[in-house]
Every structure is written in structure tokens, then in C-alpha cells.
Amino acid sequence: MGRIKTDTNNSRKEVIVAKAAALFKEKGYKAASMRELADVVGVEAASLYNHIKSKSELLHEICFSVANRYGQFMESVEQEQISSLAKIEKILRFHIHGMIEHFNEVYVSDREWKYLEDPYLSNFQNQRRTYRKRFAAIIEEGIQKKEIKPIDATTAVLIMLHAISGIESWHRSKQRISGNLLEENMITILVGGLKNE
């Protein structure tokens, strides 16, 4: 037990949030306790409360930091002057990186958001819905410009996001290919499947 370890890039609160994401992924939000979190952070439970108010604040931090990051990224992609297919490729690569490099946070925000409390719960659900609609709109635009095959855009979003969430099982597999190779293969298959030729 002692002080919370930090490095120059992360505040104590960020360290706690990162450890909470790992714990929630491992045990599920419901089953995880603040006592267990204190154990993995290496401090007394009481010290945690100097930095965060409650377990639900931690879930809130994790879910909204992911949702905000995605929202900002979508915004920047929408403004780029590139083809629809290039926009989609950027979005997919962003999601793939998220699943590889921020796996705990992305996993928790994807699976455990249902334990958020209102008004945060409905706010989060709205953000998710809006994000998917904006993604579908880019696909629609590509279909109109005949860059993309005539498909149902909502289905395409569903297929792509679920395919990427399959990276979960890549994390668990013993003989796995490199993250770069995984990314290139996913882009080849998913973007290749949309392209109008």
C-alpha cells in the first residue's frame, strides 16, 4: 500500500480509470468492487475516494471518454476532402486501433454501458445512435457517388462494427498475427467488400 504510481503523462485519476477499465473488463462492472480496485491500484480504498466519488463515476469516465473520442474523430473525418471510401477506411482503422491499443476502455464502453444511470444512460445511447447514423450517412454518400456498391448502409455499419469487435477473440488467441497484419487484413476484406468495381 502506498502512493498511486504515476508517470509524467498520466494523472493519478487517469491511472485509476485505466485500472478500473481493466478490472471491469475482467470481472464485469457489476461484480467488480472498489476494494478490488484499491488492491490493483495498490492503495487503501479510502485513498481512491480522494480522486473519484464512486464506482459509477468510473464507468461514466470510461464510457464517455471513448464516446467523445469517437465523436471528435467522426467530426474530423466528415470535414476531410477525400472520397467516401477513404473516409470509411479511416474510420475502420480508427476503430481497429481502438480495439488493439485501448482494448480495456473500448470493451467496457461497448459492453457495460448499460449500467450507466440516467441521464447519462440516455445521453450515451443517443451518442451511439448518432455516431452510427453519421457513419451510415458516409456510406450512403459513397453509394450515391457510385464509389460503393448499392447496399443497405445500416447493415454495412452493423457488419463492420461487429467484425471489428471480433478483435476481442484475437486478443485471446494464442497464435495470433501482428496487430498491423490484422489491421491490413480487415481493411482488405471490409473495404474491398464495399468497393464498386
Place this chain on the structure above:
Amino acid sequence: MGRIKTDTNNSRKEVIVAKAAALFKEKGYKAASMRELADVVGVEAASLYNHIKSKSELLHEICFSVANRYGQFMESVEQEQISSLAKIEKILRFHIHGMIEHFNEVYVSDREWKYLEDPYLSNFQNQRRTYRKRFAAIIEEGIQKKEIKPIDATTAVLIMLHAISGIESWHRSKQRISGNLLEENMITILVGGLKNE
């Protein structure tokens, strides 16, 4: 409370297994009780035990009926004299149909198999692993014949199976396209992404 309702195509046991799949999907295997199952079947709990021994027998029935169906289908596809890409399309359509028409059973066998007890648990895991390897082998064969782009076959299996398990959210969505359209869109994107052009 009364006799278990059957029709000419289903034995009483089959009725019970189907209701159990719906219940396990809804509540999770762990949380579901035999008393609740008796309620939805519409009989006394004691009557259930005339047909099945335990809750774990039900999980076993569900998981292995799905796994055996998939194994038999793979066997039949492997023996067909058609291109690798056509084999893959057949397998994908089979999975998509499974997710649309036998959703409860497929969902439970996909998510709740971890509650099987050994030796069934390791048997089931082996069947899953073997199935995916056989699927990957068909992709490999297609790559060698230059029908399919040079990709990592294991990754392609992961992408396709996870994309299809996303049909779960299609079931939940309010404004959904028809099952046929969903299937055609999935085939367009996924098979299109593999094709070497």
C-alpha cells in the same frame, strides 16, 4: 398448468429445449431457473423432470445440437465440387440463416457454452476449434487457387463469424430491413471483400 403442448413436428422434449433456449437467451443460463422454465412451458416443475434430468442437460442439448448441425453442414460443403468462394458463400448463408431462424439456440450455444461441464466443455471447445480450422482451410484453398485475395485465413474467419453474430443487434433494432435483404447485403460485402479481382 397442464400437458406440454406439442405439434406433429416436435416431441415434448423438443418443446422444452426450445423454451429453455429462449429463457437462457433472455436471462442467461446461470440466472435462469427450472421453476421459470416450468412456468413458460406451462407445467409443474416436477413434470419437466419426466423429460429431462437437469438444467445442465438442457444446455448440453442446445449447444451440441447447434455444433452437430454446423459440423454436418461443413462436411457436406467440403464434399461439393464447387469453387472455394462458392463454398464460403454457402457457409455464410448457413450461418446467417441460423442467426435469423434459430436465433435463441445459436445465441445460447455461442455465449453460454462456457457453463458446460467437462468432458462436454472440452469436447465442445474442440468442435468449435475444428470447425474454424476447416473453414479457414477452405479459405486457404481459395487463396492458393487465386480465387481469393492473399489474406490471413484465420483473420477472415474471425471477421466473417463476428460480422454475422452482429445479427443479434438486427433482431433488436426497430426499423429493420427484411431477413432476405440482410442476407444479400452481408453476402455482397463479405464475399465481395474476399474475391480476387
